[in-house]
Structures are given as structure tokens and as C-alpha cells.
Amino acid sequence: MKLVALKSSIDRKPRADDFTIVETAAPECPEGSVLARVVYVSLDPYVGSRIRGRHMGEAPPSPMEEAIPGAVIAQVTQSRSPDYAEGDYVFSMDGGWAEYVALDAGACRKIDPDAAPLRANLGVLGMPGLTAWAGITQLAEVGAGDIVLVDAAAGTVGGAVGQISRLNGASRVVGIAGGPEKCALVENTYGFDACIDYKSDGWRDRLAAALPDGLTVFFENVSADMAMIALGHAQPYARGVLCGLVDAYHTEEQATHPLNAGFIIGKRAKVMGLVVYDFYPCWDEFAAEAAPWVRDGRLQVAEDIVNGLENASALFEKLMDGRNIGKCLVKVSDEAA
Amino acid sequence: MKLVALKSSIDRKPRADDFTIVETAAPECPEGSVLARVVYVSLDPYVGSRIRGRHMGEAPPSPMEEAIPGAVIAQVTQSRSPDYAEGDYVFSMDGGWAEYVALDAGACRKIDPDAAPLRANLGVLGMPGLTAWAGITQLAEVGAGDIVLVDAAAGTVGGAVGQISRLNGASRVVGIAGGPEKCALVENTYGFDACIDYKSDGWRDRLAAALPDGLTVFFENVSADMAMIALGHAQPYARGVLCGLVDAYHTEEQATHPLNAGFIIGKRAKVMGLVVYDFYPCWDEFAAEAAPWVRDGRLQVAEDIVNGLENASALFEKLMDGRNIGKCLVKVSDEAA
Numbered sequence: 001m002k003l004v005a006l007k008s009s010i011d012r013k014p015r016a017d018d019f020t021i022v023e024t025a026a027p028e029c030p031e032g033s034v035l036a037r038v039v040y041v042s043l044d045p046y047v048g049s050r051i052r053g054r055h056m057g058e059a060p061p062s063p064m065e066e067a068i069p070g071a072v073i074a075q076v077t078q079s080r081s082p083d084y085a086e087g088d089y090v091f092s093m094d095g096g097w098a099e100y101v102a103l104d105a106g107a108c109r110k111i112d113p114d115a116a117p118l119r120a121n122l123g124v125l126g127m128p129g130l131t132a133w134a135g136i137t138q139l140a141e142v143g144a145g146d147i148v149l150v151d152a153a154a155g156t157v158g159g160a161v162g163q164i165s166r167l168n169g170a171s172r173v174v175g176i177a178g179g180p181e182k183c184a185l186v187e188n189t190y191g192f193d194a195c196i197d198y199k200s201d202g203w204r205d206r207l208a209a210a211l212p213d214g215l216t217v218f219f220e221n222v223s224a225d226m227a228m229i230a231l232g233h234a235q236p237y238a239r240g241v242l243c244g245l246v247d248a249y250h251t252e253e254q255a256t257h258p259l260n261a262g263f264i265i266g267k268r269a270k271v272m273g274l275v276v277y278d279f280y281p282c283w284d285e286f287a288a289e290a291a292p293w294v295r296d297g298r299l300q301v302a303e304d305i306v307n308g309l310e311n312a313s314a315l316f317e318k319l320m321d322g323r324n325i326g327k328c329l330v331k332v333s334d335e336a337a
Numbered sequence: 338m339k340l341v342a343l344k345s346s347i348d349r350k351p352r353a354d355d356f357t358i359v360e361t362a363a364p365e366c367p368e369g370s371v372l373a374r375v376v377y378v379s380l381d382p383y384v385g386s387r388i389r390g391r392h393m394g395e396a397p398p399s400p401m402e403e404a405i406p407g408a409v410i411a412q413v414t415q416s417r418s419p420d421y422a423e424g425d426y427v428f429s430m431d432g433g434w435a436e437y438v439a440l441d442a443g444a445c446r447k448i449d450p451d452a453a454p455l456r457a458n459l460g461v462l463g464m465p466g467l468t469a470w471a472g473i474t475q476l477a478e479v480g481a482g483d484i485v486l487v488d489a490a491a492g493t494v495g496g497a498v499g500q501i502s503r504l505n506g507a508s509r510v511v512g513i514a515g516g517p518e519k520c521a522l523v524e525n526t527y528g529f530d531a532c533i534d535y536k537s538d539g540w541r542d543r544l545a546a547a548l549p550d551g552l553t554v555f556f557e558n559v560s561a562d563m564a565m566i567a568l569g570h571a572q573p574y575a576r577g578v579l580c581g582l583v584d585a586y587h588t589e590e591q592a593t594h595p596l597n598a599g600f601i602i603g604k605r606a607k608v609m610g611l612v613v614y615d616f617y618p619c620w621d622e623f624a625a626e627a628a629p630w631v632r633d634g635r636l637q638v639a640e641d642i643v644n645g646l647e648n649a650s651a652l653f654e655k656l657m658d659g660r661n662i663g664k665c666l667v668k669v670s671d672e673a674a
């Protein structure tokens with residue numbers, strides 16, 4: 001089978017030609033695991049840190065040997081777990097850029113292929129969708145009349161934040177994104193009331209104009225700078241979800257992604273940290289609620305899909321440069337066996 | 338009558354000899370106001386900023402003419418408001434360091450002199466007590482099993498935070514204060530489980546030892562530094578109340594009192610800004626709940642009281658230098674007329 005590996009160890013932002021296709025034997029399937037044919041691989045920014053050994057202390061994949069790690073939707077071809085049968089579709093964070101992966105049964109989630117398009121389980125029904133849903137429904141508790149601001153609004157999480165807010169009764173949803181193409185996507189496809197291009201001159205004035213009554217909820221997806229800008233528009237008692245900034249999770253260093261504590265007080269804001277892992281137990285509840293939204297088009301995400309593992313590295317370079325529009329996926333094999 | 342005024346304008350930390358007693362006529366009592374005999378004046382740190390024109394945009398009092406502003410408990414001697422009768426005791430934020438004050442009826446709160454000692458209405462039953470109660474019961478919602486950390490624990494707000502937390506079921510209450518005398522007060526009089534002297538060597542280790550299971554609630558009363566230290570001990574999903582830092586209420590500047598946003602995420606913390614003015618509508622509810630605690634000694638505060646306006650300036654200098662222990666009060670006249 002084929003997999004995509006690093007040519008050699010790197011310690012900088014990866015480029016497409018840092019990767020190569022390696023031919024190797026299909027992995028073993030130990031007791032308690034499944035062997036699965038990969039249908040879709042998700043390309044995600046954290047992998048850029050992971051392959052340099054800079055993500056949560058995990059070792060980088062061995063060059064020329066191990067597949068680049070990534071979340072997958074895959075179909076079970078051999079099961080040594082009582083929980084999965086041949087033919088089942090599964091999601092796992094522990095997959096990789098490969099034709100076949102061996103997955104610990106405990107690290108898989110069964111997917112209903114009829115509930116929604118398979119690949120939605122990597123996007124609006126997957127971790128990004130769960131992240132948005134958790135922040136909006138479980139933390140900020142968005143309801144009727146809320147005015148919601150989210151940054152990185154063209155991304156899977158940001159786009160879902162706006163759409164799920166609307167589905168929960170928000171009266172106004174405003175996004176921030178980089179560039180006219182992304183803003184058009186957010187306004188026209190995701191149905192936000194406005195999306196402000198932070199790369200354009202005068203954008204702070206346009207943001208103020210888009211929030212004539214301020215905001216009651218913000219969802220920070222990018223940086224503390226954006227959170228402070230959002231707080232500047234906050235009505236008293238606004239709720240804010242903090243969700244980006246993974247590199248600073250474990251430091252008390254205040255200069256890293258600073259928020260002005262006094263400004264939080266002045267706004268009487270409630271600022272909440274969100275880590276999506278905590279909401280895995282709610283995944284079925286979320287998926288049951290959101291699958292109908294996906295089926296009837298009320299919860300959408302743009303997708304940047306390439307066919308075949310040989311095209312994964314070019315799409316990943318595009319993602320690293322922020323030139324992608326929407327969720328980055330590699331279709332590795334046909335959905336049906 | 339006598340009042341205390343500035344000798345001349347100042348733009349630095351005030352000293353005792355910046356003030357003087359001025360003899361003047363008692364103020365007029367316009368329609369809608371009451372004239373009241375001051376019984377107690379509260380001395381508070383914000384007055385140090387106020388008399389330099391640096392508090393919420395308010396003009397400083399005119400030297401040799403106007404009384405230094407301050408919260409008072411006073412007895413009505415003349416009423417031109419249907420809401421107050423001669424003999425009523427009132428609390429007002431709009432009083433001053435004077436024998437008599439004219440108060441707009443709308444800026445007064447009637448005090449029941451039998452519910453608790455009169456002067457408690459400037460402390461544990463007054464704004465500081467309301468601040469603590471609002472943070473603990475309305476924002477952090479402290480209940481059974483909570484572990485609470487509060488800084489400035491020897492102060493009126495901090496001491497009340499710990500005591501009200503305990504009264505609401507907290508299993509462990511730890512304070513931070515400056516110096517052994519304040520720490521002894523917090524442990525022995527306020528009944529905290531521990532109070533750590535942040536001016537002593539190795540205090541961070543002793544704080545960790547005092548919080549073997551971390552904390553579930555912190556109440557920040559001093560600085561963003563303390564909030565970050567508290568977050569370092571936080572269990573996942575801890576709630577934090579931010580309540581100091583008044584100088585930064587109106588700036589988006591992130592370098593002012595910075596909190597690390599990534600660390601808030603990593604701790605899944607909920608951080609809430611508290612401004613006590615918002616809770617004025619709850620004052621009667623709070624006072625009804627807390628007065629019995631004050632009467633039977635479950636809610637206490639140390640007091641630093643001087644007799645007579647001529648001693649106000651020396652106590653104020655002590656307060657400005659942080660040498661006071663507990664609530665600073667000037668007894669201006671007898672409680673009973």
C-alpha cells in the first residue's frame with residue numbers, strides 16, 4: 001500500500017516537496033484493533049507542528065517510514081474488536097495519510113453513512129463542528145436575540161459557529177475573515193449578516209458599523225488580539241469563548257496572548273476556555289442534532305478536496321500558507337468498497 | 338460645622354498634612370434632598386485617586402472649600418424628600434469628611450439601626466460586603482465542596498469572600514495577604530483554613546501546599562498577576578471572579594493587567610468580571626441574608642476606627658501606605674442623636 005511520509009526530519013514550516021509517497025506493507029491488525037481502508041484524510045494546521053515534534057509532546061513520524069498523522073474516515077476491512085464489523089465506517093483522530101490504517105478500537109467512533117455525507121464527519125459533524133456546537137450551546141448558551149461575532153469565520157469551526165448560533169436563535173451573526181473571497185463565502189454560503197475582511201483598510205470601522213448594537217457573544221478562534229477587539233464591542237455581560245492559542249495552554253506567562261483583565265471587568269464579561277476533548281461524551285448528542293441540519297443544507301462548510309494521496313502534500317502547503325478556502329480533505333479511495 | 342478639605346491641589350499620593358479642617362456653614366438642603374448628621378465616614382483607597390481627579394472622570398474637591406468625598410452613615414436632621422423622615426439613618430456614597438452633608442434622596446439607602454451595628458453598613462453589610470456576596474453567590478455560585486482562593490484576604494472584600502464562601506458550603510477557603518499580622522487575622526478571626534503571606538520567602542510553595550487539591554473558585558481582588566497565579570492552581574472548569582484593576586476598565590490595551598488567554602483555555606476556566614454597581618438592586622436581598630450573620634459573628638471584619646474628623650487624615654495616610662488592618666472608619670459623631 002501507499003502512504004505519505006516525510007523525506008527527512010524538518011524544523012520549519014513544511015513545504016509540499018518535504019513529503020513523498022512510500023510503498024510499504026499494509027499494517028498489522030493486533031487484538032483490539034481494526035484494519036481500515038482510508039476514504040478521506042483531514043488536513044489540519046496542528047499537523048504542521050506535530051511533524052516538527054511541537055504538538056503536545058508527541059514524537060514526529062519517522063521519515064520514509066511512518067505516515068503523516070491525520071484524522072480519517074475509513075471503512076473496516078478486518079476487525080479484531082467485538083465493537084466493529086467488516087464494512088463499518090469509522091472516524092479516528094489516530095489515522096494517517098495512507099491507504100490503510102490500523103486503529104485501536106477505543107480510538108474509533110462509528111459513523112452512520114446514511115445520516116449525512118461521509119466526509120461531513122471530518123468537518124461540520126466532526127471535531128470542528130463539535131467545537132463550534134460546544135462553545136455555542138454548552139458554554140455561551142446562545143439563544144434568541146444574541147448578537148454573535150466569530151473570527152476565522154470562513155474556517156470550519158468559525159463557519160459552524162455562525163450557522164449553529166443562527167439555528168439557536170441568534171438575531172445577528174457577524175464574522176471576521178481574511179480576504180474578499182473568504183468573506184463572500186461567509187456571507188453568501190454560510191448566511192452570516194456580515195463578514196469583515198481584516199486585511200482591508202478601515203476594517204475596524206466597518207466592524208463597528210456591522211455591530212451597531214455591539215455583541216452579546218464572541219467566539220475567539222485565532223488570537224487574544226481578536227478577543228480584545230471583540231471585547232471592545234461587547235455589551236455588558238457578554239459571554240466570550242476562547243478556543244485558539246493551543247501553544248499557550250500550559251504556561252502561566254502572561255505576555256503570551258494577553259487579555260486585559262481590567263477590560264473584562266469593565267465589560268462585566270464572562271470569558272470561558274473551550275477544549276473540545278472535554279465534549280467527546282456529547283458527540284452522539286451533537287451528531288444527532290446536527291445531521292439533519294447538514295442534510296437539508298442549514299449547516300454547510302466549503303471544502304477544498306483533492307483526489308489521491310499524491311496530491312496531499314500540495315494541498316497541505318496551501319493550508320500552511322492560508323490559501324485554502326474551507327475544510328481541506330484528501331479523498332484516498334471510493335466511499336463504497 | 339467642620340469639614341476636612343485639601344489645603345491645595347495635589348498630583349501625588351496624599352499625605353496626612355495635605356488635609357486641614359475648615360469651618361463653614363452647614364450645607365443647604367434643596368428640594369428632594371436630606372440634610373444629615375454624619376456618624377461614620379468610610380476611608381477608601383479610590384479616594385486617593387479621586388482627589389487627584391483620576392477616578393472615573395470626576396473633578397477633585399476644591400481646596401479649602403469642599404469636603405473630601407466619602408461614603409457615610411448619617412442621621413437625617415432635615416428632610417425635603419417624602420422618602421425620609423427626621424431621625425432616619427441613611428447610607429450614601431455621596432457623603433464626605435464633614436459633620437453634616439446634604440444628600441440627594443435618590444443617592445441614599447435607608448439603614449435599619451437594629452439589624453446590625455450601624456458601622457457594618459459601611460463594611461460587611463455595605464459595598465464591600467455586597468461585592469463579595471455578588472461574586473460568590475451570583476457569579477461564581479459557590480456551593481458545597483468548592484475550594485476558594487482570594488487575595489487581599491485581610492481586606493473587607495477579601496475577608497467577606499472567604500466567610501461568605503464558607504457560609505455557602507465551600508469545603509476549603511484559602512487567603513493571600515501581606516504580612517504575618519494580616520494573615521493571623523484572616524486565619525483566626527475570619528476562620529480561613531490558611532492564609533499565605535505573599536511577602537515571605539517561599540510563599541508560592543506554601544500556597545501550593547495549602548491547595549493540595551487545587552482550587553475550584555478564585556476571587557481576584559488585586560492584580561492580574563494574582564489571577565494568573567490562581568489559574569495555575571485551578572482545577573479544570575474553575576470559575577474566577579475579576580474584581581480589582583479599576584484603572585483599566587476602559588482600555589483595550591492588552592499589556593495592562595494581562596491574563597494569558599491560552600492558559601484560560603487550557604484550564605477550561607470561566608473568568609467573570611464583577612462591577613458592584615450592577616448589584617445595587619440586590620442590596621436589600623443581600624442585607625437581609627447577611628445581617629443575621631453579622632449579628633451572630635459569622636461574618637466579621639476588623640476595623641481601624643479613629644474618633645473625630647481631626648484624625649481622619651492620619652488614618653488615610655496609613656491606608657494609602659497599606660499599614661491599616663481592616664476597614665478604615667472615622668467616627669464623626671455619636672450614633673444616637
